[in-house]
Amino acid sequence: MADTTVTMDKIVSLAKRRGFVFQSSEIYGGLSGAWDYGPQGIELKNRIARFWWKEMTQLHDNIVGIDAAILMHPRVWEASGHVENFTDPLVDCKKCKTRFRADQIPPENLAARKCPECGGELTETRKFNLMFKTTLGPVEDESGLVYLRPETAQGIYVNFKNVQQSNRMKIPFGIAQIGKAFRNEIVTKNFIFRTCEFEQMEMQFFVKPGTDEEWFEYWRDQRWNYYRKLGIDMNKLRWHRHGPDELAHYAKDAYDIEFEFPMGFKELEGVHNRSNYDLSRHQQYSGKDLQYIDQDNGNERYIPFIIETSAGLTRQLLMLLCDAYEEQKVADKGNEDDWRTVLHFHPDVAPITAAVLPLMKKDGLAELAQDIRAELKEDFVTDYDQAGAIGRRYRRQDEIGTPFCVTIDYQSKEDGTVTVRDRDTMLQERVSRSHLSEYIRAKIKSYKRAERIS
Numbered sequence: 001m002a003d004t005t006v007t008m009d010k011i012v013s014l015a016k017r018r019g020f021v022f023q024s025s026e027i028y029g030g031l032s033g034a035w036d037y038g039p040q041g042i043e044l045k046n047r048i049a050r051f052w053w054k055e056m057t058q059l060h061d062n063i064v065g066i067d068a069a070i071l072m073h074p075r076v077w078e079a080s081g082h083v084e085n086f087t088d089p090l091v092d093c094k095k096c097k098t099r100f101r102a103d104q105i106p107p108e109n110l111a112a113r114k115c116p117e118c119g120g121e122l123t124e125t126r127k128f129n130l131m132f133k134t135t136l137g138p139v140e141d142e143s144g145l146v147y148l149r150p151e152t153a154q155g156i157y158v159n160f161k162n163v164q165q166s167n168r169m170k171i172p173f174g175i176a177q178i179g180k181a182f183r184n185e186i187v188t189k190n191f192i193f194r195t196c197e198f199e200q201m202e203m204q205f206f207v208k209p210g211t212d213e214e215w216f217e218y219w220r221d222q223r224w225n226y227y228r229k230l231g232i233d234m235n236k237l238r239w240h241r242h243g244p245d246e247l248a249h250y251a252k253d254a255y256d257i258e259f260e261f262p263m264g265f266k267e268l269e270g271v272h273n274r275s276n277y278d279l280s281r282h283q284q285y286s287g288k289d290l291q292y293i294d295q296d297n298g299n300e301r302y303i304p305f306i307i308e309t310s311a312g313l314t315r316q317l318l319m320l321l322c323d324a325y326e327e328q329k330v331a332d333k334g335n336e337d338d339w340r341t342v343l344h345f346h347p348d349v350a351p352i353t354a355a356v357l358p359l360m361k362k363d364g365l366a367e368l369a370q371d372i373r374a375e376l377k378e379d380f381v382t383d384y385d386q387a388g389a390i391g392r393r394y395r396r397q398d399e400i401g402t403p404f405c406v407t408i409d410y411q412s413k414e415d416g417t418v419t420v421r422d423r424d425t426m427l428q429e430r431v432s433r434s435h436l437s438e439y440i441r442a443k444i445k446s447y448k449r450a451e452r453i454s
């Protein structure tokens, strides 16, 4: 009996082998905390981003988007509290030189100042600020100091008035943004789970003080349902409410949605009640009036409260790989073809939607297949493969999670039909070429995650 447990090693190996994720600067030995996204990885990442963007903006009339610069005025990070508070406790082993986050080693080791790796002596715990610094302009001194943003949220807060006034937004309303964030993490492990360069998908929802708790519940609900729509196994998700010691410096209340990764339940996304902390601080530090004027209520003025939903795009990609991965026994012939590795992505996010495969290269089948592919690629991301036995080609597509394989055979030449193989059930249906796009679109729309066999 083969061991079909999903492990991080299997995910890392598939991700490299099938062009999802590569180590950054691999030919130079790699750079810890940074990863590159290959042809399948970038399609998947873009499609997750698109799925989230649609969910947050297109499906909510009162949410608009922005794309703020990564580099911001350094005062932003003083106002936000990051210069003072965005720190992790750090200890080093004097003997083996390993660096640890003090809150991630056993408390008894910390108390005895004993290295959990080699037993050597640990340094005193000191605070380490996670923000990357660089300089703007040709002179490398403090006057040009800027930070690489550690969260995308602040780009939204400083544009609160610009967006509200230019788009005549009325509270309650939200601003969504997807973009890179950088943190000089002390420990980066578990592949792309925690990296120094990553992407966030954040939405800041501005509400009237006093209505914040109601909206907080609303957004917790919305974000939970998002994962259901994405076809995630909901048994692998759970809530974790932050205790008083865990709350970030800005938070009044906070919940994480956690996913059961191969290394256990870990944070996937946070939903935070940030109170009026952020806008009050930016008002104080910038000297600009950031109050909202409620023209429908006698020009009442107030600093809005903010409910934030903050998801990691790259972490969501890892979650999708882990959730979709399955090693499945599909035959009993006693050879390697008995097994397939399949990624059960929701078709809305699968890197390739349809692969077009001529049964044979000869007899005009390849030309016909290319013709059909040319039609399909107007509507879908497609792949074309004519190399090797058809069974092997199906397996290759299963491994990158392609939901539909369109096969062109001799009958296709006769009657203009093709077969469409469903990735999850492996069943094939004959479909007329003229209805192919429509058929695939309808299948995507009605997609339901199938029960797992294993």
Ligand code: GAP
Pocket (backbone or CB within 6 Å): 150, 151, 152, 153, 183, 185, 192, 193, 194, 195, 196, 197, 198, 199, 200, 202, 267, 268, 269, 270, 308, 310, 311, 312, 313, 314, 315, 316
């Ligand atoms: N604006 C609030 C904020 O940034 P956070 O809990 O620090 O909150 C939100 O981060 C999300 O960003 C996390 O739930 C995670 O998905 C992602 N994230 C944070 N740090 C990360 C890292 N070093 N690598 C990858 N993703 C990260």
